[in-house]
Amino acid sequence: MSGGLTEAGGFTRPGGPATPVGFTEPGGFATSGGPAISVGSADAGGSTGPGGSAAPGAPAAPGTPGAPATPGVPRVPGTPSASGAPAVPSMPATPRVPATSRVPAAPATLTPLVPATRPPATLTRLVPATWPPAPHRILFTGNARQGIAAALASLVRPGGRVGVEPLTYPLVKEIAVRLGITLVALEVDDEGLCPESVAVAHRSAPLSALYLQPTLHNPTSVTTSAARRVDIAGVVTELGLAVVEDRIWAFLRPDSPAPLAAHAPGLVHVVDGLSKRVAPGLTVGFLVVPEERVEAVAAAIRSGGWSAGRFALEAGVRWMADGTVERLVAAKRVDAAGRQRIVAEELDGFAVRSDPLAYYAWWELPAPWRADTFTAAAAAHGIAVTPGTAFAVDPKRTPDAVRLGLASAAVPDLRRALRTLAGLAGGAAAGTPVPGGRTG
Numbered sequence: 001m002s003g004g005l006t007e008a009g010g011f012t013r014p015g016g017p018a019t020p021v022g023f024t025e026p027g028g029f030a031t032s033g034g035p036a037i038s039v040g041s042a043d044a045g046g047s048t049g050p051g052g053s054a055a056p057g058a059p060a061a062p063g064t065p066g067a068p069a070t071p072g073v074p075r076v077p078g079t080p081s082a083s084g085a086p087a088v089p090s091m092p093a094t095p096r097v098p099a100t101s102r103v104p105a106a107p108a109t110l111t112p113l114v115p116a117t118r119p120p121a122t123l124t125r126l127v128p129a130t131w132p133p134a135p136h137r138i139l140f141t142g143n144a145r146q147g148i149a150a151a152l153a154s155l156v157r158p159g160g161r162v163g164v165e166p167l168t169y170p171l172v173k174e175i176a177v178r179l180g181i182t183l184v185a186l187e188v189d190d191e192g193l194c195p196e197s198v199a200v201a202h203r204s205a206p207l208s209a210l211y212l213q214p215t216l217h218n219p220t221s222v223t224t225s226a227a228r229r230v231d232i233a234g235v236v237t238e239l240g241l242a243v244v245e246d247r248i249w250a251f252l253r254p255d256s257p258a259p260l261a262a263h264a265p266g267l268v269h270v271v272d273g274l275s276k277r278v279a280p281g282l283t284v285g286f287l288v289v290p291e292e293r294v295e296a297v298a299a300a301i302r303s304g305g306w307s308a309g310r311f312a313l314e315a316g317v318r319w320m321a322d323g324t325v326e327r328l329v330a331a332k333r334v335d336a337a338g339r340q341r342i343v344a345e346e347l348d349g350f351a352v353r354s355d356p357l358a359y360y361a362w363w364e365l366p367a368p369w370r371a372d373t374f375t376a377a378a379a380a381h382g383i384a385v386t387p388g389t390a391f392a393v394d395p396k397r398t399p400d401a402v403r404l405g406l407a408s409a410a411v412p413d414l415r416r417a418l419r420t421l422a423g424l425a426g427g428a429a430a431g432t433p434v435p436g437g438r439t440g
């Protein structure tokens with residue numbers, strides 16, 4: 001992902017110049033750039049798009065005076081093609097937002113971070129039905145990674161330590177550097193984070209918070225069990241340790257256990273967004289924060305310049321209310337499952353870890369391949385994969401594995417790309433020399 005975390009591409013820590021509360025202008029869609037790729041993506045997870053609001057100098061948002069007509073919602077990858085690839089349900093057209101119904105500019109107060117005109121029923125569609133938080137605890141940001149930044153900025157002072165899984169969302173590493181935070185790799189197993197490792201790390205030197213992905217962890221696709229979540233919640237409650245829970249991909253697993261926040265509501269800050277559910281251009285992020293933390297996190301959003309764009313927020317709210325988001329989510333679950341079946345067919349016999357409903361897979365490469373050389377070899381064939389080094393918190397513990405992003409390519413292209421990658425990996429296993437490969 002390119003681009004900064006503020007509208008102008010910069011990054012402001014709370015305590016810097018404040019921005020007006022409410023919905024930043026011009027507001028609207030921010031799309032990710034870069035060349036097209038066959039499989040995978042340089043964006044290795046989280047929110048898509050280089051910022052929540054349109055940067056200064058960008059075209060006016062759709063639906064505003066002088067702007068082009070609102071575009072249609074992009075179809076989910078894998079819709080019908082000339083090759084006859086299997087289709088997923090058609091996506092409804094994007095509803096037009098009348099100029100007269102836009103949310104008005106807000107005064108410098110707290111409440112406009114959650115528009116007063118939005119009914120609670122719409123808010124609760126953003127979170128699992130088994131865990132309905134009070135609407136006033138939901139705060140909106142330009143995208144989900146800005147929500148992560150706001151939560152961490154409000155919880156951790158410069159020089160503080162944050163516990164994370166040993167493989168984590170790459171943008172969290174960048175956020176940590178810019179906020180002056182040290183990431184501490186904790187131990188995991190097949191069920192996710194090991195609770196005892198949290199206590200051990202905290203005793204070594206106090207942790208300020210945890211950042212975790214308990215549902216469809218990126219990049220491994222691991223989903224933490226319900227029992228393990230209860231154990232983690234018990235440890236953080238005993239230690240009084242705040243948690244930032246990233247649920248950006250959780251919508252793909254409707255049967256996943258209740259969020260950590262359901263077990264430790266006074267400590268867990270949930271981060272989610274709409275870009276993965278709807279389309280990369282709709283980069284609305286949101287947080288569900290503990291009751292007593294609403295003002296602190298809202299202040300971090302304001303001072304960081306991370307408020308949601310007014311057009312994107314209004315569009316997101318309307319699409320949640322009329323069922324558009326639910327229909328898109330249902331279609332994407334079908335699409336992701338189909339793509340995972342292709343992975344299982346084309347990479348049969350290799351060490352691939354994934355989930356039947358995930359939009360990515362984690363491939364532990366056969367010897368003598370190293371992650372960097374395999375990534376370069378794939379690029380020579382026009383295929384982009386993300387090396388394990390991008391996710392590793394400890395530079396001394398970098399896995400020889402790659403993340404395969406499955407959502408970008410058309411289905412026939414995805415199959416061809418995976419077949420090419422299998423040939424590369426299999427050729428090395430059969431004895432074809434690999435430049436820079438492992439020798440022992």
